[in-house]
Amino acid sequence: MNFEAVKSIYLFEMARTRRTLLxxxxxxxISTSLYFIxxxxxxxxxIQEIEGVSYGAFITPGLIMLTLLTQCIGNGSxxxxxxxxxxxxxxLLSSPVSMTEIVLGYVGAAATKGMMIGLIIxxxxxxxxxxxxAHPLVMLLFFVLTAVTFSLFGFIIGIWAKDFEQLNLxxxxxxxxxxxxxxxxxxIDMLPPFWQAVSHANPVLYLISGFRWSFxxxxxxxxxxxxxxxxxxxxxLMGLLTxxxxxxxxxxx
Amino acid sequence: MPSIVSVxxxxxxxxxxxxxxxxxxxxxxxxxxxxxxxxxGAGKTTLISIICGIVNPSGGTVTVxxxxxxxxxxxxxxxIGLVPQELTTDQFETVWNTVSFSRGLHGKKPNPAHxxxxxxxxxxxDKKDNMLRELSGGMKRRVLIAxxxxxxxxxxxxxxxxxxxxxxxxxxxxxxxxxxxxxGVTIILTTHYIEEAEEIADRVGVINGGKILLIEQKVELMKxxxxxxxxxxxxxxxxxxxxxxxxxxLSVEDEGHSLIYDYDVSGERTGITTLLTALAEAGIRLxxxxxxxxxxxxxxxxxxxxxx
Numbered sequence: 239m240n241f242e243a244v245k246s247i248y249l250f251e252m253a254r255t256r257r258t259l260l261x262x263x264x265x266x267x268i269s270t271s272l273y274f275i276x277x278x279x280x281x282x283x284x285i286q287e288i289e290g291v292s293y294g295a296f297i298t299p300g301l302i303m304l305t306l307l308t309q310c311i312g313n314g315s316x317x318x319x320x321x322x323x324x325x326x327x328x329x330l331l332s333s334p335v336s337m338t339e340i341v342l343g344y345v346g347a348a349a350t351k352g353m354m355i356g357l358i359i360x361x362x363x364x365x366x367x368x369x370x371x372a373h374p375l376v377m378l379l380f381f382v383l384t385a386v387t388f389s390l391f392g393f394i395i396g397i398w399a400k401d402f403e404q405l406n407l408x409x410x411x412x413x414x415x416x417x418x419x420x421x422x423x424x425x426i427d428m429l430p431p432f433w434q435a436v437s438h439a440n441p442v443l444y445l446i447s448g449f450r451w452s453f454x455x456x457x458x459x460x461x462x463x464x465x466x467x468x469x470x471x472x473x474x475l476m477g478l479l480t481x482x483x484x485x486x487x488x489x490x491x
Numbered sequence: 492m493p494s495i496v497s498v499x500x501x502x503x504x505x506x507x508x509x510x511x512x513x514x515x516x517x518x519x520x521x522x523x524x525x526x527x528x529x530x531x532g533a534g535k536t537t538l539i540s541i542i543c544g545i546v547n548p549s550g551g552t553v554t555v556x557x558x559x560x561x562x563x564x565x566x567x568x569x570x571i572g573l574v575p576q577e578l579t580t581d582q583f584e585t586v587w588n589t590v591s592f593s594r595g596l597h598g599k600k601p602n603p604a605h606x607x608x609x610x611x612x613x614x615x616x617d618k619k620d621n622m623l624r625e626l627s628g629g630m631k632r633r634v635l636i637a638x639x640x641x642x643x644x645x646x647x648x649x650x651x652x653x654x655x656x657x658x659x660x661x662x663x664x665x666x667x668x669x670x671x672x673x674x675g676v677t678i679i680l681t682t683h684y685i686e687e688a689e690e691i692a693d694r695v696g697v698i699n700g701g702k703i704l705l706i707e708q709k710v711e712l713m714k715x716x717x718x719x720x721x722x723x724x725x726x727x728x729x730x731x732x733x734x735x736x737x738x739x740x741l742s743v744e745d746e747g748h749s750l751i752y753d754y755d756v757s758g759e760r761t762g763i764t765t766l767l768t769a770l771a772e773a774g775i776r777l778x779x780x781x782x783x784x785x786x787x788x789x790x791x792x793x794x795x796x797x798x799x
Contacts, residue, residue: 240565246595250588257583325579329638332543333596334568486547 243335247343248350251317255351263355266305270359273301274366277423288425289456294367299450300422301363306356306381307388307417307442311409313348314392319405322396327489337483341393348389349382356381369453376461377452380468384445387472394478397488416442426458441467494518495570495646495677496542501551503537503701511537513701514551519646519679524672526688526709527681528791529698535681536576538698539648543573555646569597572644576651576681578631582624586615589623590637597642609640613667629660636667647671649680653687665691685791697794704794713784720783721752721763726776733773739766 255262278294285293318340321327330340363369371377392409399405420442426434437443438459448464451457457464481487496519503512511534519525529535540546542553544564553560555567581589590606610616613633623631632652639647649668653661661684668678668691682688688695689709696706705712728747739762742751750770754761770777 240598242598242600243596246592250592253588254583324581325575325577326581328545328573328575328579329593329596331545332568332571332573333593334565334598335596336565 240335240339243333244339244343244346247330247335247340248347251313251344251347252350255347262351263358266309266355267358267362270301270305271362271366273297274363278366289454291454291456292367295369295454296425296450297423298360298363298367298369299453300417300420300446302356302359302381303384303442303446303449304414304417304422305359306352306384307413307445308409309355310348310352310385310388311392311395311413313351314345314389315396315399315405315409316392317344317348318393318396319399323402331489337479341390341479345386345389345393348392349385352385352389353381356385371453372455373452377449380445380449380452380464383468383472384449387468387475390472390475390479394475394482397482400488413442416440417446420446421458422446425456441471444468493521495521495556496679497554498538498542499552501538501541501553502549503534503541503546504549511701512541515698515701515703516551517696517703517706519677520694521645521677522672522675523693524668524678524680524691525694525696525706526692527679527696527698528683528685528688529681533698534701535698536650537701539573539650539679539681543571543648544568545573565598569642570645572639572642572647574632574635574639574647574649574652576654578628578635580623580631580634583622585620585622586610586626586634586637587619589634590641593638594641599642605643606637606641609637612670613637614663629656632656632660632664636664640671644676646677646679649678651681651683653682653684661687697791699794719754719761721754721766722781722783723750723752723770723777724748724779724781725750726778729775733775735773736769739769741766 274294277297282293282297287293288296321330360369395405395408399407419437420440421437426437426443429437444459444464444467447458448461448468451461451464482489496517498515498517501512501515502510504510515534515538527535527538537546541548542555542560544560544567548561556570558566560567584592587606587610590610591601591603594601594606607616610619613636615630615633615637618626618630623634626634636649636652653664656664665687668680672678680687680692692709694706695709695712697704724745725748729743729750730747732741732743740753743749744751752763752766754763
């Protein structure tokens, strides 16, 4: 294992976060604060509690997930796409690093950045609403698993993307609807039966539900199912990545 | 001398169906400077890319230091430094950071003293804290060389290293290459500038259409294929070649003001003495005489043109 290379890639990527601190950290914090002001304070004060949890607190796990998913996909995809775009990828491909080490460096950095921002959002939320975490370890497990899985998803998007439009396609067009319709701002019990059934086809519902359970012990689906779904998604991504490594798809061809 | 890089029956066909390399075999000796000449699309960059691990081969084998480039990629890539053709840089990084990053990627522990030496050798040290976007094209090219040397490679690939570089910088780079060779680094460079190959290479390979047309010691090559030309400028123009001179391989140029005589340097007799005597006997008065040896460029154009 070339640990020096993993460390170099990781630190190089983290250095970019420091350079773009305003865009990387401040911007998601401001946008999430706006959600809390609008949904938590303004609208939320007129909405009754959901299963004994105030509306402002209820939406917190969903908002953290929204940020975590977009940040991890964005960081994971940009990290590997940028060297492809500038051409500096030649150096990565001609270095004595295995694809596993490349993934550890890039995905590790993307997940770290995503989690840093997720934790800042959690801290910001605590300023607006009363928060308690019923199962901190489970919360941490969902948090880390989601960050790693979606950073990996971003990494694959970055390898697949041929231009900036493709790069932004999934983070901009697919993830927000899935998060918004995945019960971030409501319990799916509030939906008519047909839409409840449709919601069950949305993978993000399981993430948010499991994550919310770790906070308040209320869930749209059984937390074990949530856990299984995220592990299954991770396994699918690992399989895809193995195929990419073996064939050199869009990297060495 | 032992081979450090050995290419055997290498084939590359891209997904588009384009066959960039067709059964290429080649041995590169340790410590030599090999220049690969070839027109655009000849397969030079594909060949280098496969040896360095950037592109997967479709067939054949490549070893570096006795290790297979696919199976033992860690060993082979640790030995290789690559300077790509394009000026690809992280615009927002500093010179120091980007060169240190390259060393880390190759699994080497940080060594500021080595990085400092490399930057000083390439006259980059005073720019070490500058962002790459602040540097000129020539300086960026040097940074790419510094990155390639950051992990102390045994083999250095320079893909068109002096493309778009001014004459002074080109001469500087030749000195850097010479210095590296003195330290035992094997250097393979591809170039469009034949004078570059002529100036610094030990051996010259000509590649075209995905095939190595020839690979020879530069001196041998020029001796073998090099022809000399004698140009005789005449005091008075000739309307036609006199009958007495028809036995010589002469051609008339400059509207009769010059006679051109081609001869083989390696030949036992060049025929110059008898030609000059014959000219005097024919009553032709001479104004000046000059000779010209065919350059590598002539050889290259002849070779590529003949086999294209």
